[in-house]
Amino acid sequence: MQLALSAEDAEFRDEMREFFTTKVPQEIRDAVRDQRELTKDQFVTSMRILNEHGLAVPNWPVEWGGRDWSALRRHIWHEEMQRAFVPAPLAFNATMIGPVIAQFGSQELKERFLPATANLDIWWSQGFSEPDAGSDLASLRTTAVRDGDEYVVNGQKTWTTLGQYGDWIFNLVRTDPEAKKQAGISMLLIDMTSPGVEVRPIELIDGGHEVNEVWFSDVRVPVENLVGEENRAWDYAKFLLGNERVGVAPVGATKRLLAQAKQWAGPLLDDPLVAARIAELENELLALELTALRVVAHSADGKPHPASSVLKLKGTELQQAVTELVVDLAGPASLASGAGDDSDLPWWTRRSTPIYLNFRKASIYGGSNEVQRQIIARTILGL
Numbered sequence: 001m002q003l004a005l006s007a008e009d010a011e012f013r014d015e016m017r018e019f020f021t022t023k024v025p026q027e028i029r030d031a032v033r034d035q036r037e038l039t040k041d042q043f044v045t046s047m048r049i050l051n052e053h054g055l056a057v058p059n060w061p062v063e064w065g066g067r068d069w070s071a072l073r074r075h076i077w078h079e080e081m082q083r084a085f086v087p088a089p090l091a092f093n094a095t096m097i098g099p100v101i102a103q104f105g106s107q108e109l110k111e112r113f114l115p116a117t118a119n120l121d122i123w124w125s126q127g128f129s130e131p132d133a134g135s136d137l138a139s140l141r142t143t144a145v146r147d148g149d150e151y152v153v154n155g156q157k158t159w160t161t162l163g164q165y166g167d168w169i170f171n172l173v174r175t176d177p178e179a180k181k182q183a184g185i186s187m188l189l190i191d192m193t194s195p196g197v198e199v200r201p202i203e204l205i206d207g208g209h210e211v212n213e214v215w216f217s218d219v220r221v222p223v224e225n226l227v228g229e230e231n232r233a234w235d236y237a238k239f240l241l242g243n244e245r246v247g248v249a250p251v252g253a254t255k256r257l258l259a260q261a262k263q264w265a266g267p268l269l270d271d272p273l274v275a276a277r278i279a280e281l282e283n284e285l286l287a288l289e290l291t292a293l294r295v296v297a298h299s300a301d302g303k304p305h306p307a308s309s310v311l312k313l314k315g316t317e318l319q320q321a322v323t324e325l326v327v328d329l330a331g332p333a334s335l336a337s338g339a340g341d342d343s344d345l346p347w348w349t350r351r352s353t354p355i356y357l358n359f360r361k362a363s364i365y366g367g368s369n370e371v372q373r374q375i376i377a378r379t380i381l382g383l
């Protein structure tokens with residue numbers, strides 16, 4: 001594999017670097033750098049600036065705002081964005097529902113939703129999981145019954161990330177209760193302001209609000225909001241989940257955190273055990289980055305490669321390992337999460353344990369890591 005960039009690609013990298021470090025407001029990039037929670041407005045502002053310059057949805061078909069970039073350029077775009085602490089385009093929009101509508105939606109749905117999705121005029125939520133349908137997604141029970149030109153939706157979704165900001169939700173619903181589990185599922189786009197939709201917060205252990213339950217009681221959804229064909233959504237969901245897995249392998253962000261950790265380590269870097277631990281993580285991240293490049297390069301027609309499961313598994317393991325390293329570097333100060341900004345302790349030490357705890361989620365969402373191992377065993381290793 002050729003590791004040095006060509007002159008053209010190096011020029012492209014410089015352009016991206018210049019854009020990301022000058023066009024996205026500093027206060028948003030500072031919030032990402034200091035791992036503070038972003039407001040809805042900060043996400044929207046940042047994605048709109050990217051979209052205005054054709055940099056929000058390069059993975060989409062060109063017709064809908066995508067860029068005909070090589071896999072390497074897409075990687076450079078992503079790397080430079082993360083290096084500059086620019087928030088990534090909202091995944092629900094950019095890597096989940098956008099590509100599904102572009103691939104499987106009617107022309108009418110594409111025109112109606114894709115420009116607004118790229119510009120974050122619509123904030124999408126993901127309504128897949130239910131209390132008894134997480135890993136076993138095909139067990140979902142939320143129903144949609146056709147009544148004239150509408151579906152009537154009843155049921156409950158759970159773990160809906162940032163659903164409190166959601167304008168619309170892409171929802172998996174059961175439209176044929178008689179068919180084999182996978183064969184009776186459809187995808188509906190639902191306006192979250194429709195009567196009968198209720199978003200209920202799930203309170204996290206630290207008191208934060210990141211996930212929600214979404215309840216549907218006799219919600220009427222126009223038939224034209226169906227994506228693709230009725231009862232065929234299992235294929236669309238698999239397509240979306242493959243993209244989601246690539247998206248949750250946060251190589252750039254983990255590299256950035258590791259680089260910050262090296263600075264924070266200071267004299268601890270002279271400890272051979274700390275130095276060896278950092279070197280090992282750097283090597284593993286490099287190996288993962290090269291794998292990510294190979295996977296992107298081999299994804300045909302926008303379809304995710306099965307190795308996306310490897311990226312999800314390894315990417316989240318390394319992300320968790322780096323958050324754990326930061327806790328160890330902080331030492332006892334990592335327990336002082338209640339200390340305020342007037343404390344003498346550096347902010348990163350105080351934030352290290354909440355961040356470590358929060359990222360326990362990474363091996364669960366986007367399909368749990370145990371399930372990724374099953375996919376790798378079956379589809380890649382043929383076991």
Ligand SMILES: Cc1cc2nc3c(=O)[nH]c(=O)nc-3n(C[C@H](O)[C@H](O)[C@H](O)COP(=O)(O)OP(=O)(O)OC[C@H]3O[C@@H](n4cnc5c(N)ncnc54)[C@H](O)[C@@H]3O)c2cc1C
Binds near residue numbers: 127134361365
């Ligand atoms: C923070 C967070 C945010 C999320 N955001 C969203 C969202 O926005 N929208 C959405 O739709 N969903 C979301 N999810 C749901 C997520 O996709 C599910 O939690 C996940 O798929 C696991 O399902 P489950 O929680 O029902 O666990 P279960 O499927 O009940 O699994 C329980 C345990 O059994 C293991 N297990 C299950 N099946 C197998 C198997 N076949 N082989 C080996 N082990 C197995 C699992 O790995 C796990 O350890 C989110 C989850 C979290 C934690």
